[in-house]
Amino acid sequence: MKKTLLSALLLCGSMAFAQTIALQSFATGFTNPVEITNAGDGRLFVVQQGGQIKILNEDGSVNSTNFLDISTLITEGGEQGLLGLAFAPDYETSGHFYVYYNNTDGDTVVARYSRSSTNEDVADAASAEIVLTMDQPQTNHNGGCIRFGQDGYLYIAKGDGGGGGDQDNNAQNVNSLLGKLLRIDVTGTDTYTIPEDNPFVGVDGEDEIWATGLRNPWKFSFNRLNGDLWIADVGQEEIEEINKVAPDAAGINYGWRCFEGSEVYNSDGCSLVEMYTPPFAEYTHNESDGCSITGGYVYTGDTYTALQGKYVFADYCNDKIGIVATDGTISWSAEFSGSLATFGEDIDGELYVAGKNNGTVYKITDSTAGLENVTNAVFSLYPNPAKNQVTVNLNAESATLAVYDLGGKILMQQELHNAENSVDTAALQQGIYFVQVSHNGGSTLQKLAIN
The missing domain is CATH 2.120.10.30 (TolB, C-terminal domain)
Structure with a gap:
C-alpha cells in the first residue's frame, strides 16, 4: 500500500497532525x-x-x-x-x-x-x-x-x-x-x-x-x-x-x-x-x-x-x-x-x-488523519463526549485554549484563568475536534467529541 500520510508539523509545542x-x-x-x-x-x-x-x-x-x-x-x-x-x-x-x-x-x-x-x-x-x-x-x-x-x-x-x-x-x-x-x-x-x-x-x-x-x-x-x-x-x-x-x-x-x-x-x-x-x-x-x-x-x-x-x-x-x-x-x-x-x-x-x-x-x-504527541498533564476536560458545554480543569494559573477541526483549522479561542473553566461548545457541529491548551511556551492536546 502506498503511503498517503504526509509528515507531521509541530504546532505550538506538542501539538502535531499527520497531514493528508x-x-x-x-x-x-x-x-x-x-x-x-x-x-x-x-x-x-x-x-x-x-x-x-x-x-x-x-x-x-x-x-x-x-x-x-x-x-x-x-x-x-x-x-x-x-x-x-x-x-x-x-x-x-x-x-x-x-x-x-x-x-x-x-x-x-x-x-x-x-x-x-x-x-x-x-x-x-x-x-x-x-x-x-x-x-x-x-x-x-x-x-x-x-x-x-x-x-x-x-x-x-x-x-x-x-x-x-x-x-x-x-x-x-x-x-x-x-x-x-x-x-x-x-x-x-x-x-x-x-x-x-x-x-x-x-x-x-x-x-x-x-x-x-x-x-x-x-x-x-x-x-x-x-x-x-x-x-x-x-x-x-x-x-x-x-x-x-x-x-x-x-x-x-x-x-x-x-x-x-x-x-x-x-x-x-x-x-x-x-x-x-x-x-x-x-x-x-x-x-x-x-x-x-x-x-x-x-x-x-x-x-x-x-x-x-x-x-x-x-x-x-x-x-x-x-x-x-x-x-x-x-x-x-x-x-x-x-x-x-x-x-x-x-x-x-x-x-x-x-x-x-x-x-x-x-x-x-x-484533512488531518491522525494525531501525534498527545498529552494532557496541564488540563483535563469533561464531559467528553459533550454537547453545548465542556468544563476544563486547569493545573496552571492561566493558559490559552484553542479548538481545531480535523483539518487543523482553528475554530475558537478562550483565555483560561481559573482552576475550573466553562467553555461554550454550542456552535460546534457533531464530530471530532482537538482541544489545545498553551501554557508557558508549551502546549498539550486532547481529542474532544461533540454529540
Whole structure:
C-alpha cells in the first residue's frame, strides 16, 4: 500500500497532525491551464496556453468573456504558448499587467497591457506594449513564469534555450539571457530600466540577469510574508530541484549544466572556483516516479495550520503533491490525476492547483488523519463526549485554549484563568475536534467529541 500520510508539523509545542492533502474541485472547463494568479482582490485569473486569460470568481463561477485573448499573437503547442501573467503592484490604480508568451516566430515576449477603463473584468487588447523580446533557439525550455518581488521589480524566468543538456552552455554564459532569472524595473516612463543593484551592472554580463545556472524553471514564487524566493527547476534525466534563497540574494549560480541538482552533470568548462548554490531540496525520478517538477508556493494561509510555512509543489508526471518541510525534507501525497501543471495563490494565501489535461482548477485542502504527541498533564476536560458545554480543569494559573477541526483549522479561542473553566461548545457541529491548551511556551492536546 502506498503511503498517503504526509509528515507531521509541530504546532505550538506538542501539538502535531499527520497531514493528508486533498484536492477539492473548484472550477472546470479550462483548456490547458498553465498559470493561476490574483490581482489583489478575490478573483483568480487563469491563463490558458492557447492565449486566453479567464476570470475565476470567488464562488467558483467563470466569466464567459475572456479577460484577454492574444491567441493570434502566439505559437502554441508543446512547451510554447501564453505561459505567464503578473499584475503590477499598483494594479488597482495603474491597471497594468504583464504577460509572457512565445510569438509567431517562437521567440519569447514580455508585454505590458492595461485594464479596460470601463470594465474591470476586461483588458484593453489595444494597449499592448512590448517590454522585452528574447531569442528562443528551440521549442522547449521556455521558462515562462513572471512575478513581481516585494522590491517592486519584475522577475522573469528564462529556460536554457531548449534541446537537451544545454549543449550551447547558455545557463552558465553571463552574456546570454537564457537559463537565467532576470530582474527589471518597469515602473518608469521607459519600457524598462535596470535596477542599480543587479549583479552584472558595470561588469561583464547582461545587466538584466539576477541569477544564473537554471535549466527550465517551471514556476517560481515569493513567500508573501518574508519575500523568500523559491524556484522549481526541471531536471534533465534524474533529479528535480527546488531552490530557496533570501529575496536580496543577488548573483546566485544554481549550477546547471555543471550540476543537475546536487550531482555533477557535465563539468566540461566549469570553473573549479565558481560558487554554485545547491538545491534546498531535491528528488530523483526513481524515488518519486516523477520527471518534471511543477513549482508552487509556501503556504501562508490561515485555514490549514499544519501546512503553514511549508512549500507545496507537484510533479507533472506522477500527479502527486509534494510538501517541503522547513528542514528540506520532502513528503508526498497520494496520486491524483489531470497532469498538475500550475499552482495559484489567492489574496488570503490559500492555494489552488490546475490539471492541464482535465482543465480543472482544484482548491488544496489538508484533512488531518491522525494525531501525534498527545498529552494532557496541564488540563483535563469533561464531559467528553459533550454537547453545548465542556468544563476544563486547569493545573496552571492561566493558559490559552484553542479548538481545531480535523483539518487543523482553528475554530475558537478562550483565555483560561481559573482552576475550573466553562467553555461554550454550542456552535460546534457533531464530530471530532482537538482541544489545545498553551501554557508557558508549551502546549498539550486532547481529542474532544461533540454529540
